Ligand code: HEM
């Protein structure tokens with residue numbers, strides 16, 4: 001089944017986001033309105049859905065780079081774009097509910113939220129990008145594949161670059177602010193090109209050609225290094241900015257630090273899997289033996305799903321407890 | 322390769338254009354200080370954070386030693402750069418008061434927590450009347466789940482339409 005790798009990934013991402021979201025939900029503070037824990041968990045899960053849709057878009061639009069046919073993939077791209085748009089709207093509603101816990105959500109309150117908070121504007125922008133991507137997919141189908149793959153690929157890449165700009169990144173006027181944003185952009189891009197590329201490879205053929213695997217393995221190695229370096233740098237910059245507690249203690253004391261450790265473990269597991277892929281599976285495929293790749297690749301996707309599930313919770317987790 | 326370069330250029334372009342984004346805020350201190358003892362009722366309570374606080378629904382409640390009476394004299398806290406403050410009623414019984422806060426950091430995430438201070442000599446004040454429970458629930462809005470259903474229905478319709486439109490053209 002060609003959809004199986006994606007189903008595994010989707011299952012792991014949403015389940016991890018929901019479970020970790022529930023476990024790390026902040027406790028209610030007495031005497032002031034708190035939003036129900038479900039709102040926070042919902043935001044994390046929808047952010048997971050957003051990344052899943054973005055991964056499908058990236059994967060589909062990376063197919064030409066793998067010399068695989070994109071014929072027949074337009075409905076997939078269109079649905080993924082629409083799901084991405086819906087997840088942006090959903091996050092917008094929940095974020096404005098979280099903004100004013102004791103008030104009902106109305107169109108006016110959403111408008112006010114968007115006007116006040118950049119994270120709201122970002123979701124509106126994402127919705128517009130999603131609509132553009134859906135329209136492109138429809139046009140492509142109607143013209144029998146007439147749209148050059150570069151534009152939708154760039155737009156899909158742009159979707160994942162929006163949220164880090166309005167997220168946890170540091171606002172220090174010095175070098176740390178800039179470095180934080182660039183690190184986060186590279187982190188998310190590296191993680192999603194890697195995961196989306198793997199999805200595309202698995203989707204492109206039953207037994208992907210050895211050249212494709214070889215090239216992908218190189219890209220994966222670069223992405224792993226990039227993701228690990230940027231993730232560790234950004235995480236430590238964040239922890240270092242917490243007043244009154246040294247970062248190496250915060251690393252093991254609060255949810256943010258513990259989630260960082262969990263992601264580091266995921267990255268270690270991924271490097272193990274990648275090594276096995278490169279030095280065990282690839283030589284086999286090169287010498288004509290089949291199989292082995294797909295199974296290991298699905299395990300790899302599951303670990304990536306864990307890392308993404310942790311990420312969508314991490315990005316809402318307070319640095320202080 | 323060309324695509325990779327294009328994407329890289331896009332990243333740098335985007336990040337170059339925007340001002341550094343915003344951090345999740347962190348509690349730095351409160352006034353009266355966390356754990357401090359005061360001899361008489363302070364005029365106001367403030368909480369200071371590591372970074373600027375977003376204008377919006379920022380709250381500070383001051384809870385009495387009984388754990389539920391409220392002593393702040395204003396519903397919303399006033400933002401003043403990195404800190405927020407509320408004026409205080411004159412306090413009543415001596416004992417431990419709790420400063421509960423929930424502010425919006427510049428990245429839109431709510432940050433909440435508590436600090437405490439102790440009043441050593443009783444004052445003559447009385448707590449604020451309890452807020453009318455439920456009164457704020459009926460502002461003509463709909464519950465969040467109705468919005469959720471709305472988005473899902475919209476998505477279903479859009480997907481149905483897209484699947485129709487992307488059906489391969491038969492010649
Ligand atoms: C060495 C291992 C890793 C570390 C230390 C790390 C750390 C981080 C940190 C600190 C953030 C930012 C959270 C915030 O906003 O405060 C983040 C975000 C993210 N990480 Fe990682 N990460 C690692 C590995 C991975 C892997 C392997 C993947 C996926 C394959 C991944 C996917 C993501 C994604 C998608 C985000 C964006 C979350 C969002 O803002 O919506 N990370 N990571």
Ligand SMILES: [Cu+2]
Pocket residue numbers: 167168315316344345346426428430
């Ligand atoms: Cu934050």
